[in-house]
Amino acid sequence: MQIVPPTIDRLPAYAAALRDGYSPDNVRGAIAAQEILARIDADAQRFIESMEDREARGPLVTLPDRSQVKRIPGFHRWMWDDDPAAPFCGAISVRWQPGSVTLPPHVLGHIGYSVVPWKRRRGYATEALAQLLVEIRDLGLPHVDITTDPDNVPSQRVILANGGVFVEAFTKPAAFGEKPGYRYRISLDPPPTALQSVR
Numbered sequence: 001m002q003i004v005p006p007t008i009d010r011l012p013a014y015a016a017a018l019r020d021g022y023s024p025d026n027v028r029g030a031i032a033a034q035e036i037l038a039r040i041d042a043d044a045q046r047f048i049e050s051m052e053d054r055e056a057r058g059p060l061v062t063l064p065d066r067s068q069v070k071r072i073p074g075f076h077r078w079m080w081d082d083d084p085a086a087p088f089c090g091a092i093s094v095r096w097q098p099g100s101v102t103l104p105p106h107v108l109g110h111i112g113y114s115v116v117p118w119k120r121r122r123g124y125a126t127e128a129l130a131q132l133l134v135e136i137r138d139l140g141l142p143h144v145d146i147t148t149d150p151d152n153v154p155s156q157r158v159i160l161a162n163g164g165v166f167v168e169a170f171t172k173p174a175a176f177g178e179k180p181g182y183r184y185r186i187s188l189d190p191p192p193t194a195l196q197s198v199r
C-alpha cells in the first residue's frame, strides 16, 4: 500500500468506493459521501484540484452541526494497493495554519484518515500515517496533533504505533456536539524518515 496523490485517472476507483458505502468523513458519514459524489459529477477536474489546496482556495468546510467555516491549507492522499479491481483503500489528509503549529478551534487535528470498511485491519492506516509523516517534513511543523473519540481504539493504535503520545482528554466545540475527545501528539523533531516507519 502506498499513499498517492488523487488524480483524474484514479477518480473512478474512489467514486466506486463512495458508492459502495465508504465515507472519508466518519462523523457525517453517508451524507458527506453523497456531497462528494455530487461535486465529482459537477466538475471532476475541479474536485481533483481541490485535493491539493495549499492556499486554502477550496469551498467552505461543513461541520457536524452543518455550520460552515473557512478552509485552512491542506492536501489529501489516497491509499492505493495492488488490487486491480478496486485499488482505492482509504484517504488521509493534513491541514495546517501557515507559520503556526496551532489550529483554529473548529479544526480538531492536523491529520485525519479513514480506510474502506472492506480493507481494514491490514495495517493500511498505520502505514499511511507513517508515509504521510515523511511527506510533510517540509512543512516545518514541530509536531502534529491528532484527535480521536475516546472509544476509537483502532485510531488510537494507529497514532501510538507512529510514536504519538496521549496529551489530554478534551471537550469538542459546540459545532461537534460538545462530545469528549482525546488529543494525541506526534513529534516531528527530528523529522521522521522512511526507515523509522513502523512496518
Ligand SMILES: CC(C)(COP(=O)(O)OP(=O)(O)OC[C@H]1O[C@@H](n2cnc3c(N)ncnc32)[C@H](O)[C@@H]1OP(=O)(O)O)[C@@H](O)C(=O)NCCC(=O)NCCS
Pocket (backbone or CB within 6 Å): 026, 112, 113, 114, 115, 116, 119, 120, 121, 122, 123, 124, 125, 126, 127, 147, 148, 149, 152, 153, 154, 155, 157, 158, 161
Ligand atoms: C481507524 C481506521 C482508520 C483504522 O484503519 P485500519 O487500516 O484498519 O488500521 P490498521 O490496520 O493500521 O490497525 C491499527 C491498529 O488497530 C487495531 N485495530 C484495527 N481495527 C480494530 C478493531 N475493530 N478493534 C480493535 N483493534 C483494531 C489493529 O489491530 C492495529 O493494532 P496493532 O498496531 O496493535 O496491531 C479505520 O478503522 C477507519 O477508517 N475507521 C473509521 C474512520 C476513523 O475512525 N478515522 C479516524 C478518525 S480519528
